Amino acid sequence: MVANASTPAIASARPEMTAALMDETGLDDDVLRELVHRFYDWVRADPVLAPIFVARITDWAPHLDRMVAFWSSVTLMTGRYHGRPVPKHAPLRLGSAHFDRWLALFRTAARYVCTPAGAEHVIARAERIARSLHMACTDACMAPGDIPVLRSAAAE
Ligand code: HEM
Secondary structure (H helix, E strand, C coil), rough: CCCEEEEEECCCCCCCHHHHHHHHHHHHHHHHHHHHHHHHHHHHCCCHHHHHHHHHCCHHHHHHHHHHHHHHHHCCCCCCCCCHHHHHHHEEEEEEEHHHHHHHHHHHHHHHHHHHHHHHHHHHHHHHHHHHHHHHHHHHHHHHCCCCCCCCCCHH
């Protein structure tokens, strides 16, 4: 089958939108798969990130498949990912150094694998999701005593 604006070459819950996004960005299943595999090859060799993954993931194939589905949903709106990333990350006690490193590797992998438009598209989404995951993780790590008590002037 030849992909065009109404028939994307990958399964999607929103075929027309997916076809238009594939057209604009050059992203498709093969490119996203290559991006995910290259990125996690680097993550697994990285001194900051590798220990966190080694402690949680023993069987990499299902994780990589899940991540391809995630990026397919996020970048091409295919609706293929059905997980909940926040509860998976909250117990990992991730800080700025982890997110900075994760994003640095992800940006490099995206620029290496994707077209310039595809890299820009996927990096913008990674940065946005990393920000909200970071906030969710910071919130989850805060003990009740760490939360500042805000008093109004009237209560003084
Ligand atoms: C700060 C660096 C990060 C580390 C160390 C990290 C680590 C992990 C680990 C260990 C898992 C497997 C969790 C488990 O199955 O128990 C995981 C899953 C996942 N991560 Fe991250 N992560 C990071 C940042 C991010 C970012 C920025 C994104 C998205 C842009 C992301 C998206 C995901 C998704 C979608 C999953 C799969 C969740 C599921 O099972 O449905 N991660 N991550």
